[in-house]
Amino acid sequence: MATIDLVDIKKDYGNGLAVKGIDLNVADGEFIVLVGPSGCGKSTLLRMVAGLETVSGGTVSIGGKNVNKAEPAERDIAMxxxxxxxxxxxxxxxxxxxxxxxxxxxxxxxxxxxKEAADILEIGQFLDRKPRQLSGGQRQRVAMGRAIVREPAAFLFDEPLSNLDAKLRVQMRVEIRRLQRRLKTTSLYVTHDQLEALTLADRLVVMNNGLVEQVGTPVEVYERPASLFVASFIGSPPMNLVPVAHFKGATGSLPAGTDIVGIRPEHLLLAAPAEEHAKLEATVELVEPAGGESHIHARLAGSDQVIVVLVQGRPQIAEGSTLMLHARHADFHPFNQESGKRTD
Known part of the structure; x- marks a missing residue:
């Protein structure tokens, strides 16, 4: 059983906790992605699992065995x-x-x-070359090949695609997911790129300031963020977080304690829907073409806050014009500003 179990894991560098007591269970064959901004503790957590950092508190178990004192070579992992x-x-x-x-x-x-690793990764023709003769994508395949030949209990990935260009990142992302599904090896993957996280993970672990904000499938985290941080971090463009007072008309039956409503950019509508909805008045500051869609950046009436509206195609909307945007109650995400937590 190649499970990974973390119980109350802490890391103290002497100036406060970088990792503040994390519990996580990774099932045999599961692909877990740790995602969060730089400095949130995700790479430190991964390095503690690998044995490259000592654990200040708590227990790391791999395959049911406590490995807190084990050297990296004794942990049956490949990084x-x-x-x-x-x-x-x-x-x-x-x-x-x-x-x-x-x-x-x-x-x-x-x-x-x-031979098996070279066949899987299609690097057989490069076996007699030196790394300097390879492209970035080819080098990353070799790095993954070196992990595969070990036949480890678990793979640990520390931002493996961050040095690649955008096109290669997409290709390698697909290859890593295909590879993991084929090998069924338990995997823990660190990234700050939320799109990478959403497309790779069986489950996401969203981290912030040394703590876990939310654990769930990519769909669960996207459709029901547990906190204001998760709402603002997961999604591109990120969710709009609007004070309740800015909405015109009925806002529906919001849970007690709600003073912030989250609305995804794709859920702000230019035309009134048939469903029950509220309105937001805003002035267009910028219309940003983004391929087959456009991002409208608009400043809320009576506020300095800029929100983003995602629409398909290229709308004929002039900068400086006033919009009346519509938001369905069913698309509301209610939060409390003080606690930072979801209220429903």
Whole structure:
């Protein structure tokens, strides 16, 4: 059983807790993505699972075994880093073989695993090249190949796509998900890119300031964010968070304590819907073309707050014009400003 269990995990660097008591259970074969802004503690948490950082408090278990005191090599994990961490003086084949040779794996088994990994990742033609002769995407494939040949209990990914260009990131994202589904290896993946997180994860762990804000499937986190932070972080463009006082007309039966309403940009409508709805008056500041859709940036009447409306196509809307936007009650996300939490 390649489960990963974290119980009340803390990390103290001496100037306050960087990780503040995190509980997480990763099931056998599950793909979990840790997502959050820089400095939130996600990479520190991953490094504690890997054994690259000591645990200040709590328990890390892999496969049901407490590994707090175990060296990284004893944890049966393979890690893929953002900088590839390949040996520049070795060929691709030698990079793939290196860890297996150190562990005394017999030559026939080494050759078998290297061939299988090369076939899976389509890097067979590069086996005799040095890393400097490869593109960024090819190097990342080699780095993943080195993890695959280990046949570990779990894969740990630390922002592995952050050094790639946008097109390659999309391609490698698909390859990583396809690879994980094929191998069914338990995986813990760190990223600050919420689109990457939404498309890769079986479950998301949204972190902020050393704490877990929400755990759930990508659909659950997107459709029902548990806090103002999650609402503002997950989604592109992010959710609009509007004080209740700015809405005109009925706002429906909002739960007690609600003073902020979240509305996704795609749920703000230019035309009145048939359903029960409220209105927002705003002045257009910028219309931003984004391929097949457009983002309208508009300032709320009587406020400095700018909200974003996502519409399909290219609307003929002039900057400086006044809009009456409509929001269905069914699309409301109610929050309390002081607690930062959802109220329903």
């Amino acid at each position: 893929v880093f953002q900088n590839y961490a390949l040996y520049p003086h070795m060929t691709v084949r030698q990079n793939l073989e290196y860890g297996l040779k150190n562990r005394g794996v017999p030559r026939p088994e080494i050759d078998k695993r290297v």
